[in-house]
Amino acid sequence: MALTALVLAVYISVLFSPRSSSQLISFSNVAFICLGSLFLVSWFSMKPSLTRNWAADVQHTVTADVQGDEVTFHNIRDFTWNDSRIFVPRWKSGTYRLNELNSVDVILSYWTHPAIAHTLISFGFADGRHLVFSAEIRKKKGQEFSSLGGFFRSFELAMIAAEERDIVYLRTNARDERVYRYPVDVDQELMQAMLLKYIEKANDLARNPAFYNTLTSNCTTVVFDLVRLLEPGFPFDYRILLSGYLPEFLYDNELLMNSDLPFSEIQQRALLTPVRSMEREQFxxxxxxPAGT
Known part of the structure; x- marks a missing residue:
């Protein structure tokens, strides 16, 4: 009722506003204004939620407790994927130490155009474990991803933390996507700061839901926002939005390992081929x- 009244008020105000014949507003303009008002009211009345009938792979989101140097993560995803739709679900907790953090990898997964990729960040620890963070759409059961829907508040934003044998294997093997792993050249202090920012973001999303946006709040812009918090002067670049080109951006800013090599060689080394035969723990x-070993 309130929405109808608002649209009617806009219509009347336009219809009866003083104007000369040369300023006559056509009915189509009035309809456009009314529809625009309807859209805006509908847009701002939409609220994100934590309690929907979520798809199995985003049923839970990661949270963490930090006690000094020790971090305990809850709801780490560790699915076994037979193909992109058949899997054995498993959620678990795990404890890690910040002083054992010794690597950060940017992982890019491509499935269509080279400008578009999904961005994941993998944190490596001295004991050989790796924990991957991924900002993802939080689909409801039966819901499919739509880039267009991502512009119109169709999905919530979820922070997932997972084992590489789950979230990377899903892309290299189950979905047969082109996946690249780029080791990042930063010191341990910055690695720790990045991980703590991810934890802060994850805990906040677990309390305060937010919408996913294809352009402004997605897997890559979340990474950039976190880095910008650490380094306020970090430059913005179109390759932040066109996430498929993120590796070139990191290379140009000397943030990749072996940045003295040509980028084409780094990219070739980064390509992950599907792993056909192995124990999951070895992934x-x-x-x-190295390729060929």
Whole structure:
């Protein structure tokens, strides 16, 4: 009722506003204004939620407790994927130490155009474990991803933390996407700061839901926002939005390992081929072996 009254008020105000014949507003203009008002009211009345009938792979989101140097993560995803739709679900907790953090990898997964990729950040620890963070759409059961829907508040934003043998294997093997792993050249202090910012973001999203946006709040812009918090002067670049080109951006800013090499060689080394035969526990080791070994 309130929405109808608002649209009617806009219509009347336009219809009876003083104007000369040369300023006559056509009915189509009035309809456009009314529809625009309807859209805006509908847009701002939409609220994100934490309690929907979520799809199994985003049923939970990660949270963490930090006690000094020790971090305990809850709802780490560790699914076993037979294909992109058949899986064995498993959620678990795990404890890690910040002083054992020794690597950060940017992982890009491509499935269509080279300008578009999904961005994941993998944190490596001295004991050989890796924990991957991924800002993802939080689909409801039966819902499919739509880039267009991502512009219109169709999905909530979810922070997922997962084992590489789950979230990377899903892309290299189950979905047969082109996946690249780029080791990042930063010191441990910055690695720790990045992980703590991810924890802060994850805990906040677990309390305060937010919408996913294809352009402004997605897997790559979340990464950039976190880095910008650490380094306020970090430059913005169109390759933040066109996430498929993020590796070139990191290379140009000397943030990749072996940045003295041509980018084409770094990219070639970064490509992950599907792992066909292995024990699940070996996945992180296998994808880090040089090609041909």
């Amino acid at each position: 992180s080791t296998v994808i880090r072996q």
